[in-house]
Each structure stands twice: as C-alpha cells, then as structure tokens.
Amino acid sequence: MTTETHIDIAELRKKQPRFNAIDSGHRACLGCGQALGARLVGEAVGPDIIVANATGCLEIFTTPWPESAWRVPWMHSLFENAGAIASGIEAAMRAQGKSTKVVAMGGDGSTFDIGFQALSGMLEREHNVLYVCYDNEAYMNTGVQRSSSTPHAAMTNTSPPGKARMGKRHLKKDIVQIIAAHHTPYAATASVAYPSDLRKKIRRAMEIEGPTFIQIHAPCPLGWGHEGHESIEVERLAVQTGLFPLVELERGELTGVMPIRQQVPVTEYLKRQQRFRHLFAKGDSRAAEELEHIQALADHNIEVYGLRGEGVDRFDTEGSDTVHRGGQRWA
Amino acid sequence: MTILTRANFALPGTSLNYHTGTWRVQKPQHAHASAPCHGVCPAGEDAQAYLAALEEGHPEQAWRILVSANPLPATTGRVCHHPCESACNRGQYDQPIAIHLVERWLGDEAIRHNWAYPVERPKADAPRMAVVGAGPAGLANAYHLLRLGYRVDLFDQLPEAGGTLRTALPPYRLPREVLDAEVQRLLACGIDFHPNKKLGRDLDLDQMRLDYQAVFVAPGLQQGKEWSIDGVVPSDLHSGLDMLRDWISLGVVPKVRSAAVIGGGNTAVDLARILKRAGAAEVHLITHQSLPGDGHPLDVMSAIPREIAQAEEEGVTIHANRGVRRLILRGERVVGIEMVRMKKIDRGAGRPERVAFEGTETVLHVDQIIPAIGQALDADGMHALLGRAAHFHADTWGVSPLEGVFVGGDAREKSGGSVTAAVGDGRRAALAMHRHARGEANPEKEPMAQIIGIESLNLHYYEHAPRPDEPMLPAEQRRGDEEIELGISAEAVRGEAHRCLSCGNCLACDNCWTLCPDSAVLKTREFASDGSHYVFDYDYCKGCGLCAHECPCGYIQMAEDL
Numbered sequence: 037m038t039t040e041t042h043i044d045i046a047e048l049r050k051k052q053p054r055f056n057a058i059d060s061g062h063r064a065c066l067g068c069g070q071a072l073g074a075r076l077v078g079e080a081v082g083p084d085i086i087v088a089n090a091t092g093c094l095e096i097f098t099t100p101w102p103e104s105a106w107r108v109p110w111m112h113s114l115f116e117n118a119g120a121i122a123s124g125i126e127a128a129m130r131a132q133g134k135s136t137k138v139v140a141m142g143g144d145g146s147t148f149d150i151g152f153q154a155l156s157g158m159l160e161r162e163h164n165v166l167y168v169c170y171d172n173e174a175y176m177n178t179g180v181q182r183s184s185s186t187p188h189a190a191m192t193n194t195s196p197p198g199k200a201r202m203g204k205r206h207l208k209k210d211i212v213q214i215i216a217a218h219h220t221p222y223a224a225t226a227s228v229a230y231p232s233d234l235r236k237k238i239r240r241a242m243e244i245e246g247p248t249f250i251q252i253h254a255p256c257p258l259g260w261g262h263e264g265h266e267s268i269e270v271e272r273l274a275v276q277t278g279l280f281p282l283v284e285l286e287r288g289e290l291t292g293v294m295p296i297r298q299q300v301p302v303t304e305y306l307k308r309q310q311r312f313r314h315l316f317a318k319g320d321s322r323a324a325e326e327l328e329h330i331q332a333l334a335d336h337n338i339e340v341y342g343l344r345g346e347g348v349d350r351f352d353t354e355g356s357d358t359v360h361r362g363g364q365r366w367a
Numbered sequence: 368m369t370i371l372t373r374a375n376f377a378l379p380g381t382s383l384n385y386h387t388g389t390w391r392v393q394k395p396q397h398a399h400a401s402a403p404c405h406g407v408c409p410a411g412e413d414a415q416a417y418l419a420a421l422e423e424g425h426p427e428q429a430w431r432i433l434v435s436a437n438p439l440p441a442t443t444g445r446v447c448h449h450p451c452e453s454a455c456n457r458g459q460y461d462q463p464i465a466i467h468l469v470e471r472w473l474g475d476e477a478i479r480h481n482w483a484y485p486v487e488r489p490k491a492d493a494p495r496m497a498v499v500g501a502g503p504a505g506l507a508n509a510y511h512l513l514r515l516g517y518r519v520d521l522f523d524q525l526p527e528a529g530g531t532l533r534t535a536l537p538p539y540r541l542p543r544e545v546l547d548a549e550v551q552r553l554l555a556c557g558i559d560f561h562p563n564k565k566l567g568r569d570l571d572l573d574q575m576r577l578d579y580q581a582v583f584v585a586p587g588l589q590q591g592k593e594w595s596i597d598g599v600v601p602s603d604l605h606s607g608l609d610m611l612r613d614w615i616s617l618g619v620v621p622k623v624r625s626a627a628v629i630g631g632g633n634t635a636v637d638l639a640r641i642l643k644r645a646g647a648a649e650v651h652l653i654t655h656q657s658l659p660g661d662g663h664p665l666d667v668m669s670a671i672p673r674e675i676a677q678a679e680e681e682g683v684t685i686h687a688n689r690g691v692r693r694l695i696l697r698g699e700r701v702v703g704i705e706m707v708r709m710k711k712i713d714r715g716a717g718r719p720e721r722v723a724f725e726g727t728e729t730v731l732h733v734d735q736i737i738p739a740i741g742q743a744l745d746a747d748g749m750h751a752l753l754g755r756a757a758h759f760h761a762d763t764w765g766v767s768p769l770e771g772v773f774v775g776g777d778a779r780e781k782s783g784g785s786v787t788a789a790v791g792d793g794r795r796a797a798l799a800m801h802r803h804a805r806g807e808a809n810p811e812k813e814p815m816a817q818i819i820g821i822e823s824l825n826l827h828y829y830e831h832a833p834r835p836d837e838p839m840l841p842a843e844q845r846r847g848d849e850e851i852e853l854g855i856s857a858e859a860v861r862g863e864a865h866r867c868l869s870c871g872n873c874l875a876c877d878n879c880w881t882l883c884p885d886s887a888v889l890k891t892r893e894f895a896s897d898g899s900h901y902v903f904d905y906d907y908c909k910g911c912g913l914c915a916h917e918c919p920c921g922y923i924q925m926a927e928d929l
Contacts, residue, residue, distance in 0.1 A: 045904050048889050060886045060904065061382030066390075066911035071884035098382070105382035231881050265912030265925075268882060272827070348831075359828040359919055361422050361869070363877030363900075 054079050057087075062105040063097040067264025069254030069271060070094055070170040073228045074141070077168055077252070080238035081139055083108060086125050090118035090142030090151050093177040094170060118142045119154035122165045130164075137166065137242060144171040144185035147251075148209050159218040159247045166241045167249045169211070172256035180259045184209040187279070188333065189326045190311045192259075197314035202326045207333075215249045216285040223249040224284040224292075229272035230356045233282065233294060236367040240284075253280045261310020273305035276353050278334035281341045295345030295352040296338065302331045383907075387885060391910035394928035395879075397899050399816050400871030400921060404451035404466055406818035409788040410437040410507075411795075414451050414466045415872055417473065422864035430473045431485050437790050438510040439503060441478055441549045442532060444471025445541050445852065447787045448671045456821040456870050462834035464863050465855065472860045478548045486510070488557045489518045496800060497579040498522065499566050502530020503786045504585035504776030506550065507793030508800075509558045515801045517580070519558050524565035528554060531587050531777070532786065534612050537637050538848035540674070567748020576771050581800040583765070584752065585776035585793065588742035594629070596691055602699040607638045607739025614641045625649035626735040627704055629691060631656040631668035635739035636675055639683040642737075644846060650683045651731060655690045655709050655721060662688065663719055666711040669784070677851060680842040686731075690723060695730065703732040744778050756780075764809045765796035773800055819871035823921035828878065832866050835859040869920045873899035879914035879923060888914060 049060075057078025064071035070093055087110040089095045095112045098105040113121045122140035129136050140158070142151055147169040158165060174192045175181040182192040187208045191197050195204035215223040221244050226234040234252065241248035253274055255267045262270050274280040277300045284292035306312040306327070315323045315330075338344055345352045350366075359365075402415035412433060420429035433440050444467050455463035476482070496512045498505045501523035509519040527533060528550050532541060554560050564570055566586065575582045591606035605621065611634055614620050626647050628639045631654030639652045657663065659672040668675060668687065679685060688710050695703035708727035711719040746753055752767055753759065758780035765773040775782065775792030782788050799809050838853040845851055855863075879888045879901055887908035888901050899922065915923040 043891075043902055045889065045902070045906070048891055048902070049904065052890060056886055058886070059381065059383055060907035061385040061387055062885070063382075063385075063387065064884060066909045067913050068884045072882060075884070075886060076881075100382075100385075102380045103382045103385060104380060263912070264909075265916040267884075267911075267913060268917050354827075355830060357828060358830045359874060359876035359878055360865075361419065361874050361876065363875055363880070365877065365881070 055082055057081065057083075057085075057108050058098055058105045059107055060105070061103070063100055064093070065258050065264065067255075067257045067267040068093075068097075069228050069256060069267050070143070070172060071097065072267075073170050073234070073252045073254045074098075076228065076231050076234050077139075077141075077238055078108075080235040081137065081166070081242055084135070085109075085137050085139050086129070087111065088113070088118050088122040088125060088138060088140045090140070090146035091115040091177075092143035092146055092170075093172075094141060094143065096177055115146050116150045117154045118146060118151050119156075119158035119167065122167070123158045123161060123163045126163045126165050138164070140165055140167045142167075142169055143177070144169060144173060145175045145183045147171075148184045148211050156218065159215065159220055159249070162246055164245055165247055166238075167247070168238075169249070169251045170254045171251050172254045172259060173208070174256070174259050176256045176259040185211070187330075189315060189330060191314060192311070202314060202322050203311070212249070212251050212283065212285060216288045218247075219287055220249060220285075221246045222284070222286055225251045225253065225280065225282050227253045227271055227275050227280060227282060228255070229268050229275060230282070230294070232365045232367040233351070233356050237284065239367070259311070261313070262308050266308060270305065270308050272353075273300055273308070276300040277302045277305045278338040278343055279305060279330070281337045281343055283341050290341065293341050293343055294356060295349050296343045297345045297348065297352040297354040299338065299344070302334050303327060306330065386906045387909050388887075388906045391905075391908060391928055393910045393912065393925045394905060394908060395903055395910070395912065395915050395923045396926050397873065397922055398924040399898065400819035400823070401816040402870035402872065403454035403456055403818055403820075404464075406815065407450045407454040408436075408791075409450070409783050409785060410443065410790040411813070412436045412451070412470070414464070414470070415867060415870060418464065418466075418469065418864045418867040419869060419872065421469065421473075421861065422867065426473065426476055427480075427482050430477045430482055433470065433473055434477075434484060436794060437787070438484065438507055438553050439474070439549055439786075439790060440470045441474025441545050442503070442541060443787050443790065444468065444474050445545070446532075446536060448785060456819075456824060457866065457868055459821045460826055460829065460868070461831045464867055465834050465837070466863075468835075468837060468855045469860050469863050471854055472857070474549065475545070475854070478545070478552065481552070484510070484552070484556050486513050486556045489513060489516055493518045494580045494804060495520060495578070497575050497582045498585070499570065499575075499582065500530060500585040500587060500776065501525075501528035501560065502585060502587050502776060502789060503532060504587075504789035504793040505530065505583065506553055507790040508583045508585065508775065508797050509793075510553055510556065511794050511797030512800065513557055515797060517801075520561060520579070521554075521558050522561045522564040522566075522570060524563065524568075526562045528560055528562070534615065535608065535634065535637075537611070537615055537641060539640075539845065539851050540637070542848070542850050565747070570748065572748060572751060572769075572772065576769070579771075580804045581771045581773060583773045583775065583793070583796050583800065584749065584759075584767075584778075585774065585789070586745065586749070586778050588777045589745045590743045591738070592741045592743050594738035594740055596694050599694055599696075601694065601696070601701045601736060603735075605735075605737050607634055607737045608742060610737060611638050611641065611739075614645070620645045621735075623647050623735040625651075625733045626737055627651045627653055627731060627733040628737050628739055629653050630739035630741070631670060631687075632739065632741065633670045633674060634742070636670040636678050636683075638737060638739050640678050640681055643681050643683055649733070651686060651733060652678070652683055653686045653689050653691060653704075653706060655688065657710070658685065658687045663711045665719065666721075677839075681845055682842075692723070692728060694736065701734065701736050703730050704736060705730050742777070763792075763795055763813070764799035765792060766799060766809065771803065773803075816871070819921050824868060824870060825917055825919045825921075828876070828917075828919040829868060832862070834866075835862065871921055873901070873922045874920050875900045876919060878917050878919060882917050883914055884911070885909055
C-alpha cells in the first residue's frame with residue numbers, strides 16, 4: 037500500500053543525522069567495500085579533519101576532475117608519500133595552534149608497499165595523525181596486481197595460478213604487527229562488515245594524541261570476484277573464519293580482540309570468490325593442500341590472538357552487528 | 368571555471384552533479400510482505416504489527432491494532448490454539464514468539480485501563496443490521512458492523528452474551544470475570560443486545576430480512592451428536608456436552624467412580640478434566656485419533672495440545688488410536704468396554720483409511736461411558752437457510768443462498784471450528800454485509816500481501832533469545848475453577864516484542880542506511896509513506912543490491928530497472 041508523496045530528496049540529504057565526509061556521486065564500483073569503509077570512517081571522525089589521500093581507488097573514484105565527493109579539506113599527492121604529506125599538514129596545524137586532526141588514507145598498495153617508508157617515518161616522528169589503510173588485498177585500481185597484502189594462494193593478474201604455483205606464493209604481510217612494533221599508541225584492525233566496531237575503533241584512535249593506525253578490511257567485488265550485493269556477507273566470513281582477525285594493539289601489546297563465537301571453515305569464505313576458484317579444481321592435489329594451508333593460517337590467527345570466544349558475547353562475531361528496532365547500534 | 372566556496376566542498380564541482388543512478392540495471396524497492404503469523408491467523412490479526420507498536424513502547428496503540436481485527440483478545444489469548452506460533456518464522460530459528468501470551472496481556476491491560484475500543488457510536492439514522500447469536504462470531508460481527516457505521520441489534524437465546532465461550536469453556540481456561548469484562552466492554556460500544564430471543568421462536572428470519580439491511584446468523588453448534596455402538600446405548604447415557612454445560616453453569620456433574628470419555632476434541636478433554644475435578648478416581652479418554660506430533664497429520668486429536676498435556680498432568684489417562692468395539696453390559700448398565708487399536712494408514716486407496724488391528728482388543732472396566740464426539744446444529748427457524756444440510760454452506764465471506772443473509776461461526780461448514788475462526792467469520796461477514804448494503808461485489812479472497820518465509824530473512828542480524836516460560840498452577844492445586852495458565856509479566860511481553868523478527872516489514876534498524884556504499888539510502892521519519900523510515904535516492908543508487916541482501920526482514924526487493 038504505497039501512496040505517492042512528494043519528497044525533496046536534496047533537502048532530505050542535507051538533514052541526515054550523520055556526517056558524510058564523502059557524498060554520493062562518487063564513481064566506486066557496485067558494492068564497493070572501500071567506499072563504505074571511507075563513509076563509516078567519515079561518520080566517526082567528524083568534520084574537523086584534513087585528509088591526506090594516497091593514490092589509489094579512493095582517490096580516483098572520489099575526485100574525477102572537476103568534481104569532488106569530499107566534504108572535508110582533502111589533499112592528494114602521490115602513491116608513496118601520504119605519510120609524509122600528513123606529517124607536513126600536521127606540523128603546519130601545530131605551528132598555527134589548530135586542533136584539526138589530520139587523517140591519512142591509503143590502500144594496501146600505498147600502505148604495505150609503496151608508501152611504507154613514509155608511513156614508518158610518520159610513526160617514528162610521532163606525528164598526531166590517524167592513518168587509515170583500506171585493505172582490499174591487491175592493486176585493484178590498476179587492474180588487480182598482487183601486493184604484499186594479497187593473501188596466500190589468491191589469484192591476481194601478477195600471481196596467476198598455473199603449473200608452477202597456485203596463485204600467490206608468499207604470505208600476506210602482517211602490517212598491523214609491523215606498525216605496532218613502532219611502539220605506536222594504538223593500532224587496530226576493523227572490518228566493514230562490523231560498522232559499530234569500526235566506528236568505535238576510529239573514535240578511540242581520534243582521541244589519542246600521537247600516531248594511530250587502523251587497517252580496514254574492505255571487499256572488492258571486482259578484484260575478489262564476487263557479486264556486489266555479497267560484499268558484506270563475504271567480508272563477514274573473512275572475520276568469522278579467522279583469516280582476518282579483528283584486534284587492537286597498544287604500544288605493541290594486544291589489548292582487545294573480537295571473539296569468534298562460531299568458527300566457520302575457510303572454504304566457506306574462499307568458495308564465494310573467483311580469486312580462489314583454482315583451489316576448488318577437481319583432482320588437483322595441490323588445491324586440497326592449499327585449502328589445508330589456508331585453514332591452518334586461520335587456525336594460527338585464532339590461536340596467537342586468542343580469538344576463540346567463550347560462549348555468547350555481545351561484542352563477538354555474532355553479537356556485534358545485531359540490529360534493533362529504531363536502529364540503536366552500540367557505536 | 369570551478370568556484371570554490373568557503374564551506375566544505377567545491378559547490379559547482381561536487382560529485383552530487385554526477386548521477387550514478389544512470390548505471391543501474393536493477394533497483395531496490397520496499398516490499399511489504401505478510402508475516403506468517405498474520406497470514407495464518409483465523410481472526411486476521413496482524414501480530415507483527417502490534418508487536419512492533421509494543422516494542423516502540425505504545426501498548427495502547429498495539430491493542431488498537433489488535434482489536435482492529437479481533438475485539439476479544441483477552442479471551443482468544445487464553446483459548447486459541449494459536450496457529451500463529453506454529454507458523455512463526457522464529458520457530459525455525461530458536462523458539463516462536465509467545466504471541467498468544469502477548470495477545471492475552473494486551474487484552475487484560477485494555478480491561479484494566481479501560482482503553483476505549485476504536486469505535487464511534489453510530490448515527491441515530493444509520494442503517495440497521497441484525498446479528499443472531501452472541502458468541503464470538505456474532506460479537507465480532509456486531510463490533511465490525513459498528514465500526515463500519517451501522518446500528519446493530521444483537522440477539523441471543525440465552526440471557527447473557529458470550530455463546531459457546533460462556534456455555535462450553537470451563538472457567539479454568541477462561542475465567543468468567545475476564546469474559547464478562549470483555550463482553551460488557553464490547554456491548555457498551557453501542558451494540559443493542561436483546562437476550563432470550565431465539566430464531567424460530569421469537570424471531571423470524573423472513574421478517575428480519577425485511578426489517579434490516581442484512582442479517583448475520585451464527586448460532587453455533589448447540590447439540591451433542593448422537594452416539595451408539597452398533598445401536599446399543601447404555602440406559603444412563605449422558606451427553607458429554609450437556610455434562611460440560613452443567614458443570615460450567617451449575618457446578619455439578621453426576622458422581623462417577625470411573626469413566627471413559629469418547630472423543631478427541633476440546634469438549635472431550637475438558638469433560639475428562641472436569642470429571643477428575645468432580646472426584647472421579649479414574650478418567651479415561653478414548654479417541655481413535657493420534658496424540659499431537661504422532662501419527663497421520665490429518666488424524667490428530669483436534670483438542671489444543673497444551674490442554675491435552677494439562678489433562679494428562681491432572682491424571683486423565685489418554686488412550687489414543689483406540690476405538691470402542693463393544694460395550695460390556697450387566698443388564699442395561701455399563702461395566703466396561705472393549706477397545707481395539709486403530710490407525711489411519713495409507714493403503715493405496717487414494718486417501719488414508721482407518722484400520723482396526725485384530726488381536727489388540729483390551730477390556731477397560733468403567734462404570735460410566737460418556738460420548739463427546741462433536742456437536743450438531745440446532746436447525747430451528749433455519750430450514751430455509753439449511754435445506755437438508757447439517758451445516759451452513761457458505762464461502763469465507765459468509766454469503767448464504769438467501770439474499771441479505773450471511774452466516775458464520777462453528778455452524779459454517781468450513782469455518783475451522785475455533786473461537787478465533789468464528790471471530791474471523793464475523794469480521795469478514797461484516798465487510799461482506801457492508802458491501803451488500805452498498806451494492807458492491809465481494810472479492811474472491813481477502814486481499815493479503817504474500818507471506819514471507821524464513822529464507823527471505825537475513826538471520827545473521829538477530830541474536831538467539833529464549834521464549835519465556837509461562838507460570839502454571841501446579842496440577843495438585845487444580846481443583847475447581849482456578850485459572851491454570853497465569854500469563855507473563857509486562858517485562859516478558861516487551862521481551863517478546865523485542866524478539867519479533869519483523870518478517871516482511873521494516874524494522875527501522877538502519878542497516879540499509881548504514882551499509883549503502885553510495886549513501887543512496889536516506890533516513891526520514893516524516894516522508895517515508897510506506898511504513899519504513901528510509902527512502903532510496905535513485906539519482907545515486909547504483910543498484911548493487913547490498914541493502915536488499917543485508918535487510919534482516921526481507922523488506923527490500925530488487926526489481927529490474929533497465
């Protein structure tokens with residue numbers, strides 16, 4: 037029973053009860069995890085920020101010249117120097133006596149590989165910057181090339197499965213531990229499938245004076261090979277399997293994890309993605325071995341971080357995204 | 368040239384100028400579906416809707432939604448077999464919502480606070496309608512006619528309104544003060560009640576058809592069915608229905624030491640329990656049907672399962688799948704019966720047949736045998752309506768062969784034989800009478816959105832939570848009229864509202880608004896006209912389908928949009 041009502045959508049858009057750092061009209065693909073992640077980050081950081089954005093999908097899809105989706109001061113430079121740019125802006129703010137927080141953003145390519153030196157320097161000099169890394173596990177912007185974040189056995193254009201090997205030979209770099217090893221006040225991982233947990237961690241990081249780092253696992257429908265509407269479902273499985281542990285590290289020490297209430301076998305996660313389809317080839321013993329290997333990696337994560345939940349927890353993998361009438365999420 | 372504003376973003380150069388909606392090949396739409404509880408309710412209650420109002424903290428509004436279909440919630444909350452709970456999607460997740468206990472609580476609260484029924488007094492010159500029979504069907508019919516603006520004359524052969532609710536439901540299931548309060552409040556809405564008027568004695572159907580816009584006839588089934596074993600009847604045979612009525616109205620039944628009640632319906636079970644209360648040492652209930660959850664699904668005892676369980680707690684011995692083969696008589700007095708095991712089985716004849724198994728005969732020593740095998744219609748004054756039939760034949764709108772006469776309740780053949788079914792009959796007939804008065808045709812079926820199954824819900828967003836236990840009077844304290852089921856607290860009722868999955872209806876959980884990567888879902892309270900709190904901004908929606916996939920309630924559907 038629908039009755040026609042005239043709605044001034046443009047006016048309604050201005051009255052939304054949340055801050056959108058990125059507005060609509062950006063050119064992200066259907067079901068983009070990074071676009072969602074960046075909007076969730078924007079909600080939690082609020083308007084009083086300056087963004088330093090490394091080259092990558094986020095930079096490309098939000099700013100096709102002469103337009104911008106950003107509603108906060110935003111600066112793009114190069115692939116490798118988001119950390120340096122953010123350090124400079126922060127120093128300038130401090131010199132002017134302003135409290136505006138600087139947020140650096142980059143993908144896994146610019147964080148794990150190309151911009152790592154500048155990021156490391158930013159951490160070492162203890163700039164008051166929140167660095168957000170959107171981790172979609174390959175160079176998606178340039179057409180899906182492997183990065184040091186690409187997980188073991190995943191197919192990319194530069195790690196094709198074939199006679200010699202089953203997708204990427206190497207392992208995913210454990211970036212959050214490397215960041216934590218800088219004696220960083222706060223380094224955490226988050227997932228777009230758990231928006232409340234993500235926003236909570238962003239707010240926590242914003243409160244801290246000094247360098248903070250958050251790695252947000254963000255599904256890429258194009259690069260991972262799943263439908264756009266499955267993004268959240270796939271991403272949730274990354275957490276529930278133990279392949280992407282949600283942890284918080286302060287000064288190098290583990291201070292928080294999201295417990296896994298019910299561990300899901302890794303095949304549930306892998307089989308939904310084309311980048312792992314070679315692992316399900318019939319009659320290939322290497323495929324079976326790689327599946328076992330990936331399961332062992334998940335089990336290892338669960339063991340070293342102590343992710344196995346003890347019964348029902350409101351903030352575990354099942355309870356964290358429970359919905360209520362009226363939309364009262366916990367963060 | 369791009370002009371930069373002093374504010375947040377480059378105004379002429381904002382990406383809002385670019386409508387990503389043009390990429391779309393499918394679009395999300397809000398799609399209301401009926402929750403299963405609504406779909407199966409014989410009275411037509413939308414439990415999902417009143418649970419939602421309750422969860423929002425508006426119990427009176429919840430009650431108003433409830434009584435927009437069923438004006439007797441305190442009653443039906445106690446006596447209904449609640450098919451809503453069997454259908455509840457949550458039953459496949461953990462345990463169904465205790466809908467009947469919520470319904471009962473709302474009905475009791477309405478009585479306690481004297482909430483006003485959503486009815487206006489009819490205008491003095493409003494057309495008149497007549498209702499014969501003040502049982503659940505007649506009361507519901509009169510109430511809905513009142514809501515539609517008619518003046519209503521309600522007739523009953525008994526001195527008080529209530530029908531079967533009053534004559535055949537024992538007080539331990541439906542306390543009289545609850546029934547009295549609910550019926551009185553209903554009559555006080557402006558129904559003109561005329562007691563002690565019987566069709567065929569004081570009322571003439573043909574005359575009523577001339578005097579009223581339309582007549583609703585819902586006499587119920589008032590006579591016990593005749594019973595014998597191969598023509599043999601004990602000399603001191605009592606009808607189960609009459610004994611039940613005597614107990615309820617007079618508080619007495621003949622003293623027996625041991626009795627066998629024949630039948631598998633609520634009358635049989637109630638009678639067995641009453642005999643136990645009256646001091647019978649042994650009460651056996653013999654039915655050729657199966658216990659609930661056992662045997663052929665079409666051949667299960669029609670009594671409400673929880674009533675059967677309570678009867679067993681109280682010491683009634685139930686012999687299911689047994690038939691009475693022979694009466695053992697001493698002179699003309701019964702001293703026992705011979706039973707045999709029987710079952711309905713499929714022998715390939717197209718439909719299941721009841722088979723007695725040779726060699727399973729047993730003898731039961733009882734000094735009284737009481738049939739309660741069903742009721743029949745008292746046809747006085749209704750021959751023009753009935754012809755040779757034993758029941759009224761009518762569609763769900765109650766349209767009878769006589770123009771301007773509508774029928775419903777237990778006397779209608781396919782009614783369903785329950786209090787809630789009678790309420791539903793009364794409500795639908797009121798709508799049909801209204802259409803008749805306006806010269807409109809009835810639709811084939813009552814319009815109802817498609818019923819949504821559990822596979823359309825995204826269960827990940829719910830948490831397991833137990834259904835509350837209802838406190839019960841211990842079996843040893845059940846001696847007379849004390850109510851056995853004690854209801855649940857206001858807090859537990861709110862908990863049930865919270866557990867509702869909101870199947871097919873917006874939960875206003877913010878999921879679509881939170882998870883849309885393109886900020887193409889906008890939140891609003893004022894504008895959403897379809898019951899949700901969100902609108903889609905199709906200028907920017909790329910049609911990825913994430914919102915539909917992650918909607919917990921199945922309220923968003925994707926439609927082709929090329």
